[in-house]
Amino acid sequence: GQQVMQIPQYQHVQEGEDFTTYCNSSTTLSNIQWYKQRPGGHPVFLIQLVKSGEVKKQKRLTFQFGEAKKNSSLHITATQTTDVGTYFCAGDNPLDSSYKLIFGSGTRLLVRP
Amino acid sequence: DAGVIQSPRHEVTEMGQEVTLRCKPISGHDYLFWYRQTMMRGLELLIYFNNNVPIDDSGMPEDRFSAKMPNASFSTLKIQPSEPRDSAVYFCASSLGLGGDTQYFGPGTRLTVL
Numbered sequence: 195g196q197q198v199m200q201i202p203q204y205q206h207v208q209e210g211e212d213f214t215t216y217c218n219s220s221t222t223l224s225n226i227q228w229y230k231q232r233p234g235g236h237p238v239f240l241i242q243l244v245k246s247g248e249v250k251k252q253k254r255l256t257f258q259f260g261e262a263k264k265n266s267s268l269h270i271t272a273t274q275t276t277d278v279g280t281y282f283c284a285g286d287n288p289l290d291s292s293y294k295l296i297f298g299s300g301t302r303l304l305v306r307p
Numbered sequence: 308d309a310g311v312i313q314s315p316r317h318e319v320t321e322m323g324q325e326v327t328l329r330c331k332p333i334s335g336h337d338y339l340f341w342y343r344q345t346m347m348r349g350l351e352l353l354i355y356f357n358n359n360v361p362i363d364d365s366g367m368p369e370d371r372f373s374a375k376m377p378n379a380s381f382s383t384l385k386i387q388p389s390e391p392r393d394s395a396v397y398f399c400a401s402s403l404g405l406g407g408d409t410q411y412f413g414p415g416t417r418l419t420v421l
Contacts, residue, residue, distance in 0.1 A: 225407045236398055236412040237350070244407065282350065286406040294363065295410060297350045 198285060200298040208306050213273050215301035217266040217283035224286055226259055226266045227295065232279040275305050309333075311413035313399050319419045325387040328416045330399030331380055338405060341374055341384050342398040344415075350398075356382065357405075389420045 197220045207213050217226065225244045229237040241250055243259035243266065250257045256269045266283055283298040312331040320326055332339045340355040354364040359376045367374070371390070376382040386393055396417050400410040 227407075227409070236415050237400075237410075238412070239409045242407060242409070284410075294352060294355070294405070297352075299349045 198283060198296050198298040200281075200283060200301050202301055203299065204302045204304070206304045206306065207273050209275060210272050213270040213277070213303055215268050215281050215283075215303075217268075217285075217298050219264045219285055219287075219296075221287045221289070222263050224263075226263075226283055226285045228257060228266075228268055229282045229284060229297075230279050231282065231300075235279075237282060270303075273303070273305050275307050277303060278305050279303060311399055311401055311411055313397075313413035313416050315416060316414060317417045317419075319421065320389055321421050322390055323388045324420075325385065326389045326393075326418060326420075328384040328397050328399075328418070330382045330384070330413060332382070332399070332401030333411055334380065336401035336403055336411070338402045338408075339376060339382050340400040340402075340410060341382070342400065342412075343395045344398060345395045353384070386418075389418075391420045394418055394420050 200217050205213055225242055227242045228240040230240055231237045241257050246263050247261045248259040254271045258267045268281055270277055280300045280302045282300045284295045286295050314329045337358050341353040342350050343353055344350045351366055353366040354374045355362055356376045372386055374384045396415045398412050398415045400412045402408045402410045
């Protein structure tokens with residue numbers, strides 16, 4: 195079945211450093227969504243990318259969708275302690291009639307103040 | 308809007324007991340999802356409903372797990388009998404549609420089975 199993998203599993207950075215997490219799907223996706231889960235919290239929607247090669251920015255966060263629509267990345271510039279949490283990508287396979295969102299394994303970000 | 312509501316927030320029970328988790332989706336959302344999150348397996352989709360009808364329960368781990376949605380504003384996930392390996396955080400989420408539609412998660416129920 196479809197798999198969505200994220201790397202790295204964990205990233206520990208000094209406040210002010212940049213951070214990137216990568217999302218790779220075994221199948222082409224119709225769209226990719228990114229969610230953030232704070233420690234002890236629940237996943238919260240951040241953004242959705244739909245077009246091949248699409249790039250979107252939210253303040254210090256930059257999201258990219260690959261040309262083949264099988265991979266995506268989230269880059270955070272100059273991390274802050276408020277960025278701590280687990281970042282999940284999620285996508286659905288357009289060939290899967292159930293249109294289920296498959297969540298990636300997540301990247302846990304820790305920021306040293 | 309109050310968002311997705313789940314109860315209880317925490318549940319501690321003994322092995323063999325029945326556990327019932329409850330969820331109230333966002334009004335107007337046609338889809339409701341139950342997820343289980345553990346360190347080992349990450350976020351797993353257990354089952355989802357469309358207009359109160361179960362559509363895909365392929366993620367339900369065993370017959371000990373069952374889910375119902377008697378109406379558009381209420382769903383339950385039941386584990387009977389519970390086992391220690393069922394310990395996890397269970398999230399309910401709802402959305403307007405599938406695929407590209409945003410899923411809104413509830414705060415989760417942290418289940419501990421002793």
